[in-house]
Amino acid sequence: VLLVGNHSGGLLPLEGLFTGQAIHDHFGGQRRVYGLVHEVLYHDDVMRGLARRLGMLRAGHDSARAAFDTGHAVLVYPGSDVDAFRPFSDRHRIELGNRKGFLRLALSTGVPIVPVVTTGTHEQLIVLSRGDWLSQVIGSHKLLRTEVLPLVLALPWGVVPGFLPYLPLPAQTTVAFGAPLSWPDLDQRSAEDPAALERCYRDVERAMQGMMDEQAAGRRFLLGIR
Secondary structure, eight states: OEEEEOOOSTTOOTHHHHHHHHHHHHHGGGSOEEEEEOGGGGSSHHHHHHHHHTTEEESSHHHHHHHHHTTOEEEEOTTHHHHHTOOGGGTTSOOOTTOOHHHHHHHHHTOOEEEEEEESGGGSSEEEEOOHHHHHHHTHHHHHSOSOOOEEEEBTTEEEETTSOOBOOOOOOEEEEOOOBOOTTOOGGGGGOHHHHHHHHHHHHHHHHHHHHHHHTTOBTTTBOO
């Protein structure tokens, strides 16, 4: 199964750990989950070793297929940096960045998609600006492999660039798993069909936003849901 989630919290996207913990609590050690992570973690020997021990695979279809071939689940956050650094005012919005690689993977391998929606982790800090325009001006994609240059309000620094480690604010966090999504009328050839990919993307986005809206109802900053 391909688990598709929303990313939050800037440099501390703890929803990945919470999702893995939830699956372990339910299935025990019998169900492994491998997360696809940004290649920046694989540029340093220490970080690469830690990532591998935690079940983090360098993002790519080959890594995911290897996990599927051994019968395990794969967790991906398509929105990546665009999602993790969305403005605080959009903390209850699903932002997948119009990235459809995860759909090509699901359709080409025939695995179902299970939406995993997390609410709360984006309240660990306050993202003031994602810095999309600044990223384009500077060309940060080539320099840093990122589409954003965010500005955040976070402990203990105050207002700083978003790529600094920070102390997370207390945030009540909810992780929900949605019903599996699949498209029986589509086959492997559909993985290269723009119309089919757009349809599937909207289905996933709609399902995840509905889950997010339900979780966010009545939620208050720093207090969560009482």
